[in-house]
Amino acid sequence: MLKQDTATWIEKDRKQLHPTYHPKSHANPLVVERGEGVWLYTTDGQKILDGMAGLWNVNAGYGREELAKAAYDQMKDLAFTSNFSGMTNLPSIQLADKLASFAYEGLNTTMFTSGGSEANDTAFKTARYYWKRKGKPGKYKVIARKGAYHGITLATTFATGLEKYQTMFGPAMEGFVHIPAPNPYRYEGTLKTGETIGQAAARELEEAILREGQDTVAAFIAEPVMGVGGVIVPPDDYFPLVRQICDKYEVLFIADEVITGFGRTGEWFALNHWGVKPDILSFAKAITSGYAQLGGIQLSDAIRETMETAADAEAFMHGFTYSGHAMACAVGLKNLEIMEREEFPKRARELGKRLLAGLQTLKEFSFVGDVRGLGLVCGVEIVSDKESKTADAVTTMKIFKAAQERGLRTRPLGNILAFSPPLSINEEEVDEIVKRLGAAMDGIA
Numbered sequence: 001m002l003k004q005d006t007a008t009w010i011e012k013d014r015k016q017l018h019p020t021y022h023p024k025s026h027a028n029p030l031v032v033e034r035g036e037g038v039w040l041y042t043t044d045g046q047k048i049l050d051g052m053a054g055l056w057n058v059n060a061g062y063g064r065e066e067l068a069k070a071a072y073d074q075m076k077d078l079a080f081t082s083n084f085s086g087m088t089n090l091p092s093i094q095l096a097d098k099l100a101s102f103a104y105e106g107l108n109t110t111m112f113t114s115g116g117s118e119a120n121d122t123a124f125k126t127a128r129y130y131w132k133r134k135g136k137p138g139k140y141k142v143i144a145r146k147g148a149y150h151g152i153t154l155a156t157t158f159a160t161g162l163e164k165y166q167t168m169f170g171p172a173m174e175g176f177v178h179i180p181a182p183n184p185y186r187y188e189g190t191l192k193t194g195e196t197i198g199q200a201a202a203r204e205l206e207e208a209i210l211r212e213g214q215d216t217v218a219a220f221i222a223e224p225v226m227g228v229g230g231v232i233v234p235p236d237d238y239f240p241l242v243r244q245i246c247d248k249y250e251v252l253f254i255a256d257e258v259i260t261g262f263g264r265t266g267e268w269f270a271l272n273h274w275g276v277k278p279d280i281l282s283f284a285k286a287i288t289s290g291y292a293q294l295g296g297i298q299l300s301d302a303i304r305e306t307m308e309t310a311a312d313a314e315a316f317m318h319g320f321t322y323s324g325h326a327m328a329c330a331v332g333l334k335n336l337e338i339m340e341r342e343e344f345p346k347r348a349r350e351l352g353k354r355l356l357a358g359l360q361t362l363k364e365f366s367f368v369g370d371v372r373g374l375g376l377v378c379g380v381e382i383v384s385d386k387e388s389k390t391a392d393a394v395t396t397m398k399i400f401k402a403a404q405e406r407g408l409r410t411r412p413l414g415n416i417l418a419f420s421p422p423l424s425i426n427e428e429e430v431d432e433i434v435k436r437l438g439a440a441m442d443g444i445a
Ligand SMILES: Cc1ncc(COP(=O)(O)O)c(C=O)c1O
Pocket: 055, 114, 115, 116, 117, 118, 120, 149, 150, 151, 152, 223, 227, 228, 256, 257, 258, 259, 284, 285, 295
């Protein structure tokens, strides 16, 4: 790699627009050159513990030669061939076969994409098409939750329940409806006497379906643990109720497991915590641990069978150039082998408990309002006053910066700091996250 002064790299970096970054700003001043395990190394000599595993995705950690070799070997043989109309390739066949019933029994069909936004878009189009085939073309709306993040394509932007992603790109797309999320720390819906937050949030779903009209609603989409919206872990009664409501009103349940999939929460897929199965599953990110761009959806057998009732001339007119990309699928296969060999869900369960317990100790700071998590995804909510739970994004940014100065990368989400380290992290490194965050908080307290 050409050696240059970090300032020169940053200046040159102005030639790209960075995601969700001000066009006038310098890009992220961390110029990362190399990664190993949970550690990132920058061109100016910093060594940073990546408490976010990139963007919640580098589950296997950085610098895995096995994954590089899988990509190299596949690229030599066949980097890419079209999966459109009548062609296929061996890695995509093998990966779809491996994924059949891997996440949930009865989800045996995969359609590949290059990432999570494309996966959710594919899920919406599939849901719409499914209802057309069922003779109910009026069912096209999608109910999502406030605070949800489902991606950045036009449709997923408006499925997302975070206004800041939407205002510059309005008018809003019709057909997306938002209801409160079951946030145990600050529930923003109405609670009836005797109701749990899980029951109240599920009731909101039922009411929304009735308000919109059962015959207009195609699907409900939810992240089992909300990520970008602030690491919201739902109460245990929520998803079983959601499943019942979706069944009652013939609404497909799309689980967006783009973050929670592949072991992150301590189960291979997160709805298994509550014994619930979706009709459509969206996945991406950790399928390759970020070593290649890959995502997709999985369909229930019932949806697949319905799609198969189409007339011979009616192809499913959807797909991307890179659906079933040979190299990406080969990396996905190798990554799955690593995740199974190293028992990632078990690691996430055990090390997640350690991380959560460590972060809980920081509640002694006056501004730490809540600490929550499931497996190796945790959130620390910063408030200016614990009694009123007033959100404090300014202090959150200060802690974020102070942590970065101490070689710890977290992610500020409004007034919440997120943690989602590689699942390959060890106990000492977990403790290091807590230690560095505590020092950062000390520094600003
Ligand atoms: C829950 C969830 N869904 C979808 C996406 C979009 O995925 P991608 O950025 O790969 O398009 C993300 C990205 O962070 C996500 O967190």
